[in-house]
């Protein structure tokens with residue numbers, strides 16, 4: 001595997017004791033050159049195009065100015081070439097590069113998840129089954145390219161560069177060489193995340209928090225104007241891991257404590273609920289939102305009190 005010569009030793013399988021991994025130069029070259037050469041990135045504006053495997057091309061108006069731009073490469077392995085969302089600029093060589101990089105990210109994600117599984121007394125391969133990137137297993141993990149451009153003035157009514165939020169999925173690997181990311185600690189205090197040259201930041205997402213019954217905590221993070229002011233730009237590449245739609249999200253931890261926990265819930269239901277709550281009904285078949293799973297409703301309600309506004 002090209003990624004992940006570990007920085008610190010900890011768990012015997014992925015050797016992670018913290019969230020930082022070394023990359024070899026080929027991974028580093030891909031990450032930054034692809035971002036910096038990205039001629040298709042759109043100019044700053046109020047419209048975000050979201051590459052979504054279910055929705056052919058969701059054009060979503062943001063409510064207020066969010067000072068970042070991005071493009072996402074979702075879908076399981078090997079599917080990008082067939083996606084109707086890919087601009088012609090993404091020729092077969094570039095697409096193959098993205099696919100190869102996503103495959104390395106998937107391998108690393110599985111190694112990290114096997115450590116979580118072991119420490120939760122689950123079979124080590126537990127998450128491997130649910131996080132396969134085989135063709136047909138939607139939605140697939142997504143690699144996103146983000147740019148926070150320099151600006152001549154701070155826009156009126158601006159949200160933060162990126163509002164405080166937690167990611168939805170299982171784990172996020174974040175590649176960046178720019179400072180500015182902050183994470184929120186247990187006492188609501190914000191901490192700068194240092195840039196470790198060649199390092200990868202790993203954030204736990206809401207799904208692992210929810211699925212593990214709160215044993216693992218998702219990381220609240222943000223990019224503020226103070227940390228990335230208008231005269232400074234920032235590039236980053238988050239990789240969002242998530243299970244396949246058919247994954248059963250009943251609690252991972254042993255005995256069920258209530259009938260709420262016994263109610264079935266798939267990742268597909270979780271995913272559509274989160275999309276609907278963030279962007280409204282952007283999916284054609286979601287005119288009438290389905291009744292929300294009660295355990296998920298309770299979890300999201302709980303989060304509302306602690307989470308910032310979520311814009312993605």
Ligand SMILES: O=C(O)CCC(=O)C(=O)O
Pocket residue numbers: 144146162167174176181221223235236237238312
């Ligand atoms: O740009 C960053 O470093 C963070 C990006 C992020 O948190 C996200 O896209 O969810």
Ligand SMILES: [Fe+2]
Pocket residue numbers: 165166167221238
């Ligand atoms: Fe995030």
